[in-house]
Amino acid sequence: MVGKITLFNAFMSAVSAGTIIWDGRFNETSSADLEKWSFSNPVGSYQYYIHGTGAVTDYVNVDSTYKNPADTGSKQGVKITIDETAKWNGQSMLRTELIPQTSAAINKGKVFYHFSIKTSTDNVPLSTNEHQIAFFESHFTELKYGGQGDNPTHLHWYVSGASKWDVELVADEWHNIAYEIDFDAGSVSLWHSTGSDALTSTAGPVTTSTSSNGADWHLGVLRLPGSNDGTGAEDWYFSGVYVESGDLTTSVNSAGGSVDTAEPGTSSVVVAPSSTAVAPSSTAVTPSSTAVAISTTAAAVVETPVPSSTAAAVVETPVPSSTAAAVETPVTSAIPIATSAPIASSTFVTSIKPATSSTPVAAPVATPTASAGAGSNALPGTFTLNEFISWLQGVN
Ligand SMILES: *[C@@H]1O[C@H](CO)[C@@H](O)[C@H](O)[C@H]1NC(C)=O
Numbered sequence: 437m438v439g440k441i442t443l444f445n446a447f448m449s450a451v452s453a454g455t456i457i458w459d460g461r462f463n464e465t466s467s468a469d470l471e472k473w474s475f476s477n478p479v480g481s482y483q484y485y486i487h488g489t490g491a492v493t494d495y496v497n498v499d500s501t502y503k504n505p506a507d508t509g510s511k512q513g514v515k516i517t518i519d520e521t522a523k524w525n526g527q528s529m530l531r532t533e534l535i536p537q538t539s540a541a542i543n544k545g546k547v548f549y550h551f552s553i554k555t556s557t558d559n560v561p562l563s564t565n566e567h568q569i570a571f572f573e574s575h576f577t578e579l580k581y582g583g584q585g586d587n588p589t590h591l592h593w594y595v596s597g598a599s600k601w602d603v604e605l606v607a608d609e610w611h612n613i614a615y616e617i618d619f620d621a622g623s624v625s626l627w628h629s630t631g632s633d634a635l636t637s638t639a640g641p642v643t644t645s646t647s648s649n650g651a652d653w654h655l656g657v658l659r660l661p662g663s664n665d666g667t668g669a670e671d672w673y674f675s676g677v678y679v680e681s682g683d684l685t686t687s688v689n690s691a692g693g694s695v696d697t698a699e700p701g702t703s704s705v706v707v708a709p710s711s712t713a714v715a716p717s718s719t720a721v722t723p724s725s726t727a728v729a730i731s732t733t734a735a736a737v738v739e740t741p742v743p744s745s746t747a748a749a750v751v752e753t754p755v756p757s758s759t760a761a762a763v764e765t766p767v768t769s770a771i772p773i774a775t776s777a778p779i780a781s782s783t784f785v786t787s788i789k790p791a792t793s794s795t796p797v798a799a800p801v802a803t804p805t806a807s808a809g810a811g812s813n814a815l816p817g818t819f820t821l822n823e824f825i826s827w828l829q830g831v832n
Contacts, residue, residue: 453692454548454682457540460655461678461690462503463511467492473537483535483651488522495522495532503675504552504610506632509690513552513675516656517559520667530670533656536679543648548627548680549615551655552688553579553591557607559671563588565662569672570613573652576644577615577624581605583660593626593639601626601639612676612688619646627684635686 460481470484471492487495495517503513518530536542542549551570555561566583568575569591580592580599590602591611603611614627614635625640657672676690 454680454685456678456690457547457681458536458538458542458679460534460536460551461510461676462498462514465498465512467496467498470496470534478537481537482655483537486524486531486533486535486654486656488519488524488530488532490521494519496534502673504554504612504632504688506610506688507552507676507690509692510675513673514677516672516674517669518657518659519669520665528661530659531656533654533658535651535655536653538650540679541650541681542653542679543650544619545681546616546618546620548684549577549617549653550613550680550685550690551677552610552612552675554610554673555605555607556671556673559669560607561605561657561670561672562659562662562666565665566660568654568658568660569656570615570674571654571658572648573654574645574647576646577617577626579613593628595624595640595642596644600642601628603628614680614684616640616684617646619648622646627686629688632688634688635684 458481465480465482469480470482472479473482473484475483475485484492484496497515497517498512499515500512502515503510514534516532516534518532520530522530522532524531541547549570553569561567561581563582567581569579569581571578574596575594576596578594580594581590582588585592585599587602587604589605591605592599592602594600605611610631612629612631612633612635616625616627618624618641621641621643622645623641623643624646625642626638627635628638629635655674655677657670659670676688678690
């Protein structure tokens, strides 16, 4: 039992999971849904009022191909478009922006604003014009692209008018961003990664005047007029948009992130089937004190301490590398389970809900796969903890 708790704790400490307090992931949202929003009918996750005179599909489109594929927690991403018609309220700027529709405390305490952003080879943004991206009204934290400053072809992180960090913007490379905002301390920091990599602390903290009324964060883009503006559209893609409190989730895979909606008293384990085959594992979790292998990607999200044993705990493992044996971080355990079982890898998203001290908890292991090939005894997509334990015993 001690061994199981040790292993369970190892898994708990190998994940990051805060609480999503506003969820702007585009799972089921359509462009038409966004258009249903108005100040008198504040439906959905976003306020949609800063846009041009065209149809919503001229400016906002959602699709599964518009998201960072590393994020299985978002079904779709959004393509935000500006063109010469995208003028709002008589202004000369081109703007298409979505604003969180929520009464949650996204403007208090310490919170993380998550999103991924990229551009494509189509409708490439004009680097001669300044773009303000994912900004607050008072511009205490935002991204910028283009214009008169240094490195106009780079994506910059700005704090209250000053660039603090920048990176080259390459077509179709996802940049994963979290703004760490401490509204109490008055400071901001930047977390960043590319592709499927876990977020790392990249810049800050910078002391600044952090302020927001909770409805002034603009997901989208505002382009200032330049001296020689061409016509034509520009596209910016966003996905994995949410605001988190508590501990930062560094994994780009937001699946399983909604800790606050966990039902106490349930005990279910959910495995998102992988895109690659279920394969027999070559790595065994062995009796006694041999090391339990955790893949590099799992180890890469070690951030948060162990939640209390009575808390609803969500284990979120990111996508392990599709080929085997990326075993780098051994975690000592004495768990008396030996398995050479087929375990779905690649995308192994596991939720373990209330762990009480009297309940035996077998933490599933995302085992690197040695070869492709069908497992003989695959688990269904959803199963209870008891079913998992039976399955584990059955395949030994
Ligand atoms: C989006 O999907 C994820 C994963 O299925 C889920 O946890 C989350 O609650 C969904 N969010 C919305 C806004 O539908």
